[in-house]
Structure formats: structure tokens, C-alpha cells
Amino acid sequence: MAQLTLAIGNKNYSSWSLRAWIALRHLGVEFDEVLIALDQPDTHERMDAFGPSGRVPVLRAGDLAIWDSLAICEYAAELTGRGWPRERAARAVARSVAAEMHSGFQTLRTLWPMNARARNRRTATPAALAADVERIDELWNDCRRRFGGGGPWLFGAEYGIADAMYAPVVLRFNTYGARVSDTARWYMAAVLEDGALQEWIQGARAEPWTIASDEVG
Helix, strand or coil, rough: CEEEEECCCCCCCCHHHHHHHHHHHCCCCCEEEEECCCCCCHHHHHHHHCCCCCCCCCCEEEEEEEEEHHHHHHHHHHCCCCCCCHHHHHHHHHHHHHHHHHHHCCCHHHHHHCCCCCCCCCCCHHHHHHHHHHHHHHHHHHHHHHHHCCCCCEEECCCCHHHHHHHHHHHHHHHHCCCCCCCHHHHHHHHCCCCHHHHHHHHHHHHCCCHHCCCCC
């Protein structure tokens, strides 16, 4: 198999890059990492060299380019045979949960941009944002109650693609002080203590770039 290369954006701000990166790390897929700093004069030129979308992340395997975070996660699952629960019902729910994150929660994404190194930020909480937080809390509670009894993750003992899809949400909740249930807080604690996520956060703290539009609160 061709050597894999993952192009990502700033670790402090690029939530979709984090999803692909942390899924690959947890699934044991070896890859080279190329960071393309966002909001720079050469950003689009460098992105265009990796894939057709002009965005990150992009996973390259020789001539093959995979330019969507969930598609990258699916490719990793096919390579490893891991990432989704083995039991059919759990797997269906995990895919539903991941897809809901992939396509939804636009208010959360807009008003609470990911800022991995920031803490104690506060913003107004309009009804649409509160509804997004409540829905995610509900999802986490349902997954943990129905499928998570065997370990700390949404579907039990093994970190999965659903966890990767919500890792940036945990960082957002941590940055902006989301009010969540006890079950959600315990899940957030497990995510924040995860070694791969800690590595990502350390990388974010070492970055010299600041994007003013993502520095809210």
C-alpha cells in the first residue's frame, strides 16, 4: 500500500482536521502529517496541491486523494477492520450519530469555533445554540446508556469513529463552559485525558498563528 499523507490545518482551529487525524491515530494507521497554516497567503495554493476541494483535511495514498473527514475515517476503517461497533444495532446508531455531527449543529460550529488552547471563554447562548448543546448531550447519554457500559467511549471499550467526530465538540464545550449532564461531563473527561487528544492540544499550543475571527468570547 502507498504511504499515507494527511494534510491538516491549524491544530488550534481546524476541527475537521482533528476528526480525521485522531481517528487515524486511534485505529493504528501510520501516516505522514503535513500542516497547512490557514489564513496565509499561500494557504489555497498549498491545499490545491493535495486535493480537489481546496480544503483540509486531505488523505493521500499515492495518486488517491480522500478529501472529507468522514470519508477518511471510513477509509481507515476499511484498512483496519476497526472504527465501528461490531454489533449491528450499535454500528447503525454509531453511523447515525457520526452522520448527524457531519451534517448538523451549524449554530454550534459558527458561534463556538474550535479553539483548542483557549479556556474560560464565555459568549451569549441563544436558543439555537442551547438546542445544539442539549441535543449533543442527549446523544452522548443515549450512546453511553445503551452501548457504552464496557468502557469510557460512546460505544464501550474501543475508541471509534463516532468518538472522533465529537472530539472537537468536547474541546468546544471545554473552551466555552457548556452546561451538560453528569454523564456528558464524565465522557468529556475521558476524551480530554486521551493521549492522542493531549498530543493534538500540545501541538495547538505550540503554533504561532492566531486567527482573529475564531478568537471569540
